[in-house]
Amino acid sequence: MRMFLYDARLYFWLISMQIRAQWQYKFNLFLDIVTYFGVTALEIISLLLFFIPFPTLLGWKVGEVALLGSIMSISFGLAELVGAGIDNFGDMVRRGEFDRMLLRPIGAFTQVIGSDFRLRRLGRITQGGAGIVVALWFLPNLHWTLTKVLVLSIGILSGTVIFVAILLLGATICFWTIETTELTNMLTYGAREMLSYPLTIYNLVLQRIFLFVFPVAFGTFVPACYILGRPLPFNMPGEVAFLAPVIALIFALIASQIWRLGMRRYQSTGS
């Protein structure tokens, strides 16, 4: 436990260095954030254009889909912000930086995740926040309660953890083979793209995958349904939205065990 606390403190040291380094180029950073905001806003706008010819998507109205997409943007943006170091892992191994990390008296994972903190991802997070405002404008009759705000927050955080864990799984594959980016991209960008729409438009196999294998839906679709008062697939009660953190932690735990396995393999092959 003390080891964990120390690593956590070091993590903040590491990312504060990253932030300082990126802050050196303030104008550049600002432009990056604005551009990223613009690009991701276009993604959401193109999503919403669907509702000009069609009033609903299997019963989902424009405001509801906007809310879903914005929740996705925030948790995915947070995952990109925090998990950028994991995303770079393949390069880190190839350049020998990972060996260097193994030569320091701190956990390798702490150093990998602490090796980057990409502030320009704030663009996507801001876009998600703006998206929620737009969604609320479309949904004037939505009744908010404290519980719904709670579900929204734990949903976003759980979604972030799940996405970071998926990035970690992708990085772990680097221990076995070097060309892995496509597989990870399919899972991260693919899941983000697909789950910006209501989960129920997909076939049952895909629904099961996003709920029970790569439980991304628990961070986005499930809390959105709870807030909007919509039924969940497989007759699940709406309250499973409160389970999101548990599911995220279990998934992260599984990912971390696989990471350990990969580390052991790395130490026996060195490649």
Next chain:
Amino acid sequence: MAIIIEAQDVKKSFRVAKRRPGLLGGLRSIINPEVRTVHAVNDLNIEIQRGELVALVGPNGAGKSTTIKMLTGILVPSGGYVRVAGLKPVEQRRELAAHIGVVFGQRTQLWWDLPLKDSLHLLRHLYRVPEERYTANLKHLSEMLELDEFIETPVRQLSLGQRMRGDLAAALLHDPELLYLDEPTIGLDVVAKARIREFLLSVNAKRGTTILLTTHDMDDVELLCPRMLIIDHGRKLYDGSVTAIRERFGGERILIAVLETALQNQSALQEELPAGVSLLSSQGPRLELSFGQRSLPAHELVAWLGARYPLHDVTFQEPEIEDVIRRIYEEGLLLKEGAGVKKH
């Protein structure tokens, strides 16, 4: 003296999958890989005492990096026994990391975009160096390495020599007992090289830090390391001093003599020369004689020459150690001797 590095019969073999060419081949390689085993390190025995300065020498691909990786706990050996600073490198990697410092000449551990000072400050936290010790060490290191002139500069703007000095400071902040250096002088100019060597000698002398370095620069070995290990094909070929290897394989030394007057009769001199000595060239008063290590002592040759001609000046040229090492790699001089690994 206490042993700091102990490796007995250490082996490392890798299973390498051969890739078949083409798309279908690639697919077949995944389903039914053709695997061959590469023995990177074979039954290596190394014993290093605390406070020693040892060079690990060998051609590229000889197994030096693999050896260092096993000694630091990055790689699990396929067999054998390893202890470093009394610890099991793989099982106690994080603990061991606090006892060792590592510098790779080819890549820095400093943060590229930040001033050197910030990197050192962060490393203090990564290595949990207490504040007072950090301040004292940093003061000492920046005096010795003259860091003050560039400590506020972002690392990407430093010259290679400055960056190397920064990296050395970074590796020594936590007072490691053992310092691994991988090609510490690569790419540096003569002045920078001399400065780094001087620093390493003083760290070794004053702090008693054990230093193990890999290098291709034989000057590093001659000027720094009383002891040298030669590794090739994952085996230890030699363990001893540079002088000893020069004596064994150095072949001929060269005597350059300048006479008071130009040499008149070259063929007469050639006929008279003692056994094992030959005339390489003569130009006016300047003679170059080569003589074997064992044929006769240098002073006797000088006396012999002095008795026949008035001498103006005499100098000796030692055999180039680079040459000797090249012959060891290419002609397998030590391999031919079989089990001729000599302990110093």
